[in-house]
Amino acid sequence: MKTIKVFVSVVLVISIAGCSTFVPHTQKVSIVASEPDAKIYINGDLIGTGRAETKVPRNRDASVMVKCDGYYTATRMLSTTMSGIGVVDIIFGWIWLVPWLGLLSPGSKEIDTPNITVVLDKEKK
Secondary structure, three states, rough: OHHHHHHHHHHHHHHOOOHHHHOOOEEEEEOOOOOOOOOOEEEOEEEEEEEEEEEEEEOOEEEEEOOOOOEOEEEEEEOEEOOOHHHHHHHHHHHOOOHHHHHOOHEEEEEOOOOOOOOOEOOOO
């Protein structure tokens, strides 16, 4: 009987631990370059040419670099911000402390600009 009470208590705590806990830890990001043959890198890794989609961790900033012969290299930063679900965890944390645990999860953050277009400038000769 004691084992059942402990099990039910653990399940109850986990189920109300914060909505952010149940959000995927990665977020889809889409990058479109003005030149179809431009190479697109995120955090130094080549992810595509011209246009690309990938998933990045929600709780970490990411660096986007776009390179193309005859054009200046362009860089952008993908920054994180508190997600709407993270805000809900903060609000309900004041009522019941357990949702604050969700703030420890990557799901409490989101990439602030998940869709970007990079226009490359021609190099001067």
